[in-house]
Amino acid sequence: MSPKISFLFGIVTAVAVVSLAGVVFLLSKQGGAGGGGADNSDNGSTGEASPSASPADVSKIISDIGEKIGLNADAFDSCVQSGKYAEKVNSDSSDAQKAGGNGTPFTVIVGPNGPAMTVSGALPVEFFKTIIDTLLAGGNAMEKVTPELQPYVTEAKNLAYKQVDGDDHIRGSAEAKVKLIEYSDFQCPFCKRHHPVMQELASTYNENDFAWVYRHLPLTSIHPQAQPLAEASECAEEIGGNDGFWAFADSVMAQ
Numbered sequence: 001m002s003p004k005i006s007f008l009f010g011i012v013t014a015v016a017v018v019s020l021a022g023v024v025f026l027l028s029k030q031g032g033a034g035g036g037g038a039d040n041s042d043n044g045s046t047g048e049a050s051p052s053a054s055p056a057d058v059s060k061i062i063s064d065i066g067e068k069i070g071l072n073a074d075a076f077d078s079c080v081q082s083g084k085y086a087e088k089v090n091s092d093s094s095d096a097q098k099a100g101g102n103g104t105p106f107t108v109i110v111g112p113n114g115p116a117m118t119v120s121g122a123l124p125v126e127f128f129k130t131i132i133d134t135l136l137a138g139g140n141a142m143e144k145v146t147p148e149l150q151p152y153v154t155e156a157k158n159l160a161y162k163q164v165d166g167d168d169h170i171r172g173s174a175e176a177k178v179k180l181i182e183y184s185d186f187q188c189p190f191c192k193r194h195h196p197v198m199q200e201l202a203s204t205y206n207e208n209d210f211a212w213v214y215r216h217l218p219l220t221s222i223h224p225q226a227q228p229l230a231e232a233s234e235c236a237e238e239i240g241g242n243d244g245f246w247a248f249a250d251s252v253m254a255q
Contacts, residue, residue: 172211
C-alpha cells in the first residue's frame with residue numbers, strides 16, 4: 001500500500017471511530033437503542049429505574065419494618081406471604097391510569113364541588129397550600145397555577161375517578177372539604193421526596209378541611225420492590241388498622 005493510500009485509510013478509520021463513539025454516547029443518553037431511557041423530569045418517575053434489592057432483601061426490609069412498628073411478626077409474615085392484597089394494589093393502579101396517571105407521584109385534588117385538578121410530580125408544599133386555601137375559600141384553583149407549573153397540572157372538572165370510600169387509607173376525614181388522593185410508589189425517589197410535603201399538609205389543616213388519601217401505583221417495570229412493599233402495607237393495615245398502615249408507609253418513605 002502506498003504512503004498516500006495509507007494516509008487516506010488512516011483518516012477514514014479515525015472518522016469512523018469518532019462517529020461510532022458519538023452514536024454510543026447518544027444511545028447511552030437515551031437509555032439504549034429501544035428509546036426506553038430515563039425520564040428527564042426532576043419531579044416525578046415514569047421511566048427512571050431505582051436501585052433494587054433481591055427478593056430476600058425486600059422480605060427482610062418488610063419484616064424489619066413490621067417489627068419496628070410493633071406488628072405481630074407471625075401474623076404479618078403470614079399475610080405478606082399469602083399475596084392476598086395483590087388484586088387491591090392492582091386495582092389502585094388501574095384507577096390511577098384511568099384518571100390519567102402514568103408516573104408517580106400522581107395526585108387527584110378534589111374540592112367541595114368535586115375534582116378540581118390532577119398533579120403529576122412532587123411539587124412544592126407552597127403550591128399545594130395555595131390550591132387548598134383557594135378551594136376552601138370557594139375560588140378557582142386553576143387560576144392559581146403559575147406558568148412554570150402548568151405542565152404538571154391538568155384541570156379535572158369532569159374527571160372519572162374512584163371516589164374515597166371505606167377501603168382507602170386516610171389521614172383526616174373522609175368527609176373533608178378538600179381531599180388529595182395520592183397515587184404513589186414505595187420505591188419511587190420522587191415519592192419519598194413528596195411524602196414530607198404531604199405530612200406537612202396533614203399537620204397544617206383541620207381534618208374536616210383537608211384529607212390525605214393514599215393509593216398505590218407501583219411502577220413495577222422500574223421499581224421491583226414497589227409491588228411487594230405495597231402489598232405489605234395492606235397487611236400492616238389489616239393487623240394494625242389505619243395507624244398500622246401509616247406507620248408502615250412513613251417508615252418505608254423515610255428509608
